[in-house]
Amino acid sequence: xxxxxxxxxxxxxxxxxxxxxxNPDTELVxxxxxxxxxxxxxxxxxxxxxSKDLEAHKDEVDVLIICGGSATDLPKQxxxxxxxxxxxxxxxTHANIPQHFANVDAAAxxxxxxxxxxxxxDPGMFSLARVYSNAILTDGSDYTFWGRGVSQGHSDAIRRIxxxxxxxxxxxxxxxxxxxxxxxxxxxxxxxxxxxxxCYVVAEEGADLARIENEIKTMPNYFADYDxxxxxxxxxxxxxxxxxLPHGGLVIRTGKxxxxxxxxxxxxxxxxxxxNPEFTASVLxxxxxxxxxxNKDGISGCKTVLDVPPVLLSAESPEYLRAHML
Amino acid sequence: xxxxxxxxxxxxxxxxxxxxxxNPDTELVxxxxxxxxxxxxxxxxxxxxxSKDLEAHKDEVDVLIICGGSATDLPKQxxxxxxxxxxxxxxxTHANIPQHFANVDAAAxxxxxxxxxxxxxDPGMFSLARVYSNAILTDGSDYTFWGRGVSQGHSDAIRRIxxxxxxxxxxxxxxxxxxxxxxxxxxxxxxxxxxxxxCYVVAEEGADLARIENEIKTMPNYFADYDxxxxxxxxxxxxxxxxxLPHGGLVIRTGKxxxxxxxxxxxxxxxxxxxNPEFTASVLxxxxxxxxxxNKDGISGCKTVLDVPPVLLSAESPEYLRAHML
Numbered sequence: 164x165x166x167x168x169x170x171x172x173x174x175x176x177x178x179x180x181x182x183x184x185x186n187p188d189t190e191l192v193x194x195x196x197x198x199x200x201x202x203x204x205x206x207x208x209x210x211x212x213x214s215k216d217l218e219a220h221k222d223e224v225d226v227l228i229i230c231g232g233s234a235t236d237l238p239k240q241x242x243x244x245x246x247x248x249x250x251x252x253x254x255x256t257h258a259n260i261p262q263h264f265a266n267v268d269a270a271a272x273x274x275x276x277x278x279x280x281x282x283x284x285d286p287g288m289f290s291l292a293r294v295y296s297n298a299i300l301t302d303g304s305d306y307t308f309w310g311r312g313v314s315q316g317h318s319d320a321i322r323r324i325x326x327x328x329x330x331x332x333x334x335x336x337x338x339x340x341x342x343x344x345x346x347x348x349x350x351x352x353x354x355x356x357x358x359x360x361x362c363y364v365v366a367e368e369g370a371d372l373a374r375i376e377n378e379i380k381t382m383p384n385y386f387a388d389y390d391x392x393x394x395x396x397x398x399x400x401x402x403x404x405x406x407x408l409p410h411g412g413l414v415i416r417t418g419k420x421x422x423x424x425x426x427x428x429x430x431x432x433x434x435x436x437x438x439n440p441e442f443t444a445s446v447l448x449x450x451x452x453x454x455x456x457x458n459k460d461g462i463s464g465c466k467t468v469l470d471v472p473p474v475l476l477s478a479e480s481p482e483y484l485r486a487h488m489l
Numbered sequence: 490x491x492x493x494x495x496x497x498x499x500x501x502x503x504x505x506x507x508x509x510x511x512n513p514d515t516e517l518v519x520x521x522x523x524x525x526x527x528x529x530x531x532x533x534x535x536x537x538x539x540s541k542d543l544e545a546h547k548d549e550v551d552v553l554i555i556c557g558g559s560a561t562d563l564p565k566q567x568x569x570x571x572x573x574x575x576x577x578x579x580x581x582t583h584a585n586i587p588q589h590f591a592n593v594d595a596a597a598x599x600x601x602x603x604x605x606x607x608x609x610x611d612p613g614m615f616s617l618a619r620v621y622s623n624a625i626l627t628d629g630s631d632y633t634f635w636g637r638g639v640s641q642g643h644s645d646a647i648r649r650i651x652x653x654x655x656x657x658x659x660x661x662x663x664x665x666x667x668x669x670x671x672x673x674x675x676x677x678x679x680x681x682x683x684x685x686x687x688c689y690v691v692a693e694e695g696a697d698l699a700r701i702e703n704e705i706k707t708m709p710n711y712f713a714d715y716d717x718x719x720x721x722x723x724x725x726x727x728x729x730x731x732x733x734l735p736h737g738g739l740v741i742r743t744g745k746x747x748x749x750x751x752x753x754x755x756x757x758x759x760x761x762x763x764x765n766p767e768f769t770a771s772v773l774x775x776x777x778x779x780x781x782x783x784n785k786d787g788i789s790g791c792k793t794v795l796d797v798p799p800v801l802l803s804a805e806s807p808e809y810l811r812a813h814m815l
Binding site: 178180181182184185186206257260261264281286288290291293294295297298299300301302345347419420421422426427428429430431432433434435436437438441442444445446449452467468469470471472473474476477478479481482484485486488489 | 508510511532583587590607619621623624626628671673745747752761762763764767768770771772775794797798799804805808810811812814815
């Protein structure tokens with residue numbers, strides 16, 4: 164049994180707890196929380212400890228899955244915790260990956276542990292799709308579309324507007340852009356041409372709806388560069404129709420082969436997810452298995468999804484995989 | 490520069506020759522042929538040698554790409570050639586992979602070389618899609634669809650019928666089956682429900698078309714279990730409309746997550762290929778790069794696509810991939 168622990172019991176932490184149920188060669192032994200452990204009720208029989216006590220439990224855990232946020236939690240938590248455990252995170256600030264990698268690599272090597280970073284679906288499975296397809300089709304163009312799905316960052320940005328009680332933002336690929344990409348035409352697409360943004364907003368009583376709508380649509384970085392629609396709904400509608408966290412998207416590469424580039428190929432990898440955190444958690448648990456195995460083989464340092472032979476992700480044996488999945 | 494050579498100069502061999510053009514860190518140094526080398530005209534400046542002379546050139550080649558057929562060529566060629574070179578093949582008789590693996594593994598280990606087998610798109614990229622998606626969604630169902638594309642085995646089977654001059658068979662996924670799978674309903678599908686077979690046939694003058702059509706449609710294994718259409722065409726139409734070797738397909742896995750399996754997810758990997766041999770060749774060259782690097786690192790034995798860290802497939806550095814593709 165691979166002994167897993169979770170640091171941070173939010174949506175993603177609960178997703179990992181559920182994923183353990185679907186991976187019978189793993190068990191959840193501990194949940195570490197920044198809250199008072201006695202106030203945290205979990206869905207399994209794992210122990211709940213304070214996140215200050217990581218070191219005390221270093222011999223009880225094979226891999227710690229860190230479920231903090233990329234902005235401020237993970238840059239500190241991951242290099243810190245890798246001193247005591249093999250760890251894995253879903254750091255997703257793409258621009259800062261090289262710096263995070265360097266920090267985790269130094270700490271992981273010093274401790275003789277594995278520190279997996281940026282594991283999930285983007286970065287994660289989408290990164291794999293990009294690297295595989297670029298290695299095969301060396302002359303081509305890459306496209307990534309996100310959605311239809313809830314962007315938590317964009318939902319939060321709307322919630323910070325005065326007069327907004329609750330909000331949910333869906334990122335939606337533009338069908339005609341997708342069609343142009345799939346046709347192999349290699350279109351150059353602007354931000355506005357690739358995605359639209361649908362906002363569902365619960366306003367406070369008496370709030371100025373026109374002002375809220377205008378503030379959303381003109382918000383720089385988040386909405387100003389997109390065709391954005393704003394729909395005001397009731398709290399009941401929000402609860403009934405927008406409680407989930409679906410997401411997904413597509414990575415497409417089109418490229419040319421042949422002595423004279425005479426043939427065109429399209430490689431497409433797509434995800435349609437009912438629950439973004441549960442899917443991300445399922446990816447994390449598969450790579451936690453690989454972290455455990457790689458560290459047992461004497462490997463240490465910072466690793467990403469690009470460093471893992473796929474055979475290490477599966478609970479099945481290499482012989483089984485060759486006979487049944489190759 | 491990675492020095493590549495080709496054994497067998499047919500459609501796939503020519504595809505490898507073209508793929509080398511698209512991979513500037515590789516060069517094609519030799520083509521080995523069973524024919525009289527003086528009669529083989531190739532599209533590049535590589536030397537052409539007899540396939541009997543592999544051993545004489547063992548120090549000139551980093552990886553030999555074996556482009557023979559799975560039925561009789563590869564089971565002999567791959568374990569034989571791995572004595573002299575790192576080799577890679579696209580062995581695609583799924584049921585015989587474990588035996589082929591064992592043969593190549595013994596010979597490769599004895600020689601200290603790498604022998605990659607079953608590299609291409611199925612087996613190959615589709616195998617990777619199956620292993621990744623099964624490792625993530627452990628509770629689910631797998632579906633593989635092939636086409637729309639030319640099946641060379643089925644085309645050959647038609648050509649063996651008396652009165653048939655030429656034939657081309659397209660395998661086509663049934664749209665309603667695809668839709669049912671993508672919906673996450675996990676349908677149980679029969680052979681007939683998944684694919685149809687479209688046959689284009691040039692008959693000899695005066696041949697009994699009704700007999701030919703009947704022989705095709707009732708042919709066991711190849712056509713009897715499918716809804717098959719037969720269209721008789723002229724030689725000119727065959728040349729004009731059916732000269733290419735397009736193919737492709739989809740690997741879909743749908744699965745459940747959550748404490749009570751409450752969420753459904755769909756992972757889909759799809760290929761749309763203008764030229765089956767050129768795409769397969771492009772996959773072979775990427776994995777030849779990995780074979781070269783792995784052997785330099787002291788690794789030997791039989792390997793498949795499942796054993797390769799994706800980072801080894803790309804001509805770009807790990808740092809570049811982390812910064813730009815993760």
